Amino acid sequence: MDVHRAAMMNYVDCDVDEMDTKNRKMQHCEDRVDSGVDSLKEDEYRKIVEEMETLSLPGPSVNKGMCESWTEDVTEDGDTYLHLAIIQEAEDYAIQIIKQCQNDPFLNRQNNQRETALHLAVITDQPHMVARLLKAGCDPRLVDQSGNTALHIACKRGSLACFSVLTQTQIQTQHLHSILSFPNYSGHTCLHIAAINNYLSMVESLVQLGADVNAKEQCSGRTSLHLAVDLQNLDLVHTLVALGADVNSLTYGGYTPYHLTFGRQNSEIQRQLYTRTAQELRAMPESESEESDEECFSDDDCMYDDIQFCGR
Template sequence: MALTAGTEGGRSGPKQAGGRLRRCDSGLDEEEEEEEEEEEEGREQPCGLGPGPEYGGGSSGERCDSAYSSGPLDSFGSRCSLGSSAKAPAQETAFNPWAYLSKEGDTFLHLCIIHQAESLALTFIGQSSLEYLNWQNDLYQTPLHLAMYTRQASIVRHLVVLGADAELQDRNGNTPLHLACLYGLEESARALTRPLSAQERRCRGHREPADTPRNLERHNWQGLTCLHLAVLSQNDRMVEHVLYSGARVNTQEATSGRTALHLAVELGDLGLVSRLLRAGGDPDAPMYNGCTPLHLAAGRMDPGIASALCQAGADPLLPNMEEDTPVDLANSNWNILELFPFDDVRLVGQPVAV
């Protein structure tokens, strides 16, 4: 894509001796044809905003000091300029990429990320202020959101290293980590959350060197945290990563008060239920209506999950707001002996399975 708009030189038609124009066989004066050509050639061409071929995607393994070099931008102003008309004064206005804003509110960095021009994006990241790195477009998306959507983990990491705010929310209330959990972007999630290395701290220069704690309990506008989204996606590795990063397992979603364990029970995913129980999930955690995960398992007639919850200490006689216990729900829907393992019957001090 051309970054400059040039003008072609005018071509003169054939002339007779003495400087007088001869007429064509068609009857059109050559002088009129010259004027039409000059009008077409003198029209101003638009300035292309995309990067040139030399700004193609770079390797994600580049060292941070070379990735932030100013090389691609040294001649950027001279390469991208407003074209001049053939009839206008021969003066070009330099294009300032940091002052550019599209009609959708995208900065030039937004566009570099959208079009996956990684090398140019890294250069802009290294030379931009925090205000520029955190700019939200009309959909409230920051460059970090767009790097997540386009699965560019290298750009995600460089934005984090230079202090981009990972807690800003888009129009759906999603932070970049919400998006990673929603779409299963494991590599990008690791790039977003892992601690800064000593070399990365040096790359931050004058900016704050300390890691800022991320609020993993932030809800999006659907009332869901990152852990809730990872569970709903049934992505075991993402659930593991979010829990390892410090997410609280018993946080309630905002619409009905379900915990991640409630959601796993509703999905019928015994593996996720077991994982959340090992992480400290409360088998008696109540929803806003008082229902525990065991109420949900009994209502769904799921003996495997009900057994796992009971073995983790769930109370089958705990009533909800309608005074129904899990046993009441089991009596009306299923064989109670298949739902609940009554292991408190003992013979000679040993438990007897019923």
């Protein structure tokens, strides 16, 4: 895999605070968050290691906007030397680069999958590297091509160690509220992702950190409790109800979590939600399509004569 110099003219930071018009776009491509993880052959890896060993890394610079030539070197996948060091878990090299690039935009460089070094540190489950990157100036609000921040990925992969660092590091907590409320391009917040993957401890922690337990995913308006019913996950239902989930919350189609229990096998979920759902919301909402059909056929204006062709 040849390493070539790129001008990075197309590099654009994706900040969750500036993406109100973007966060509803769906990505119709295969979810890929591994960049070059495990994709290098042994001889290619040795070649990169040799090149990294020849890098001239002076002491940490106090000036921002460093112009070292090697910072512009990227692979065909858009990975920088920092990306590669983290992917291959070459900790010593990664630490040297991070020290040289304190608070430099280079730390937030994104590859072709729009993954930053912080995304890759979470993907490879390196919590110590996550902490170093955050302290060095990595922006935790940047998102990949699927709209996921590093915290979204930690919730998806169930990485408790990385989750802890991302939610407890002082730098991260400055942006934590906006990240917790930010949906990815599938409309899911971190809480939705943790619920879907049945990470109950993360679900509890996210709500305690300020995540809205009644946040609706943007596709159909389901809350985490609706999703728990869809998954027929009784433990998750119990957890969310205990955390204050609104059993009367309606989807965009007007369905409560109780409505979603119909036709499902877990009668215990149905029983528990029935007793908690407001009486006036227990009946299934009528289909809008049926109503419109009945309205049409009962209206004299909807009747018409046989179609005539050429006056016949």
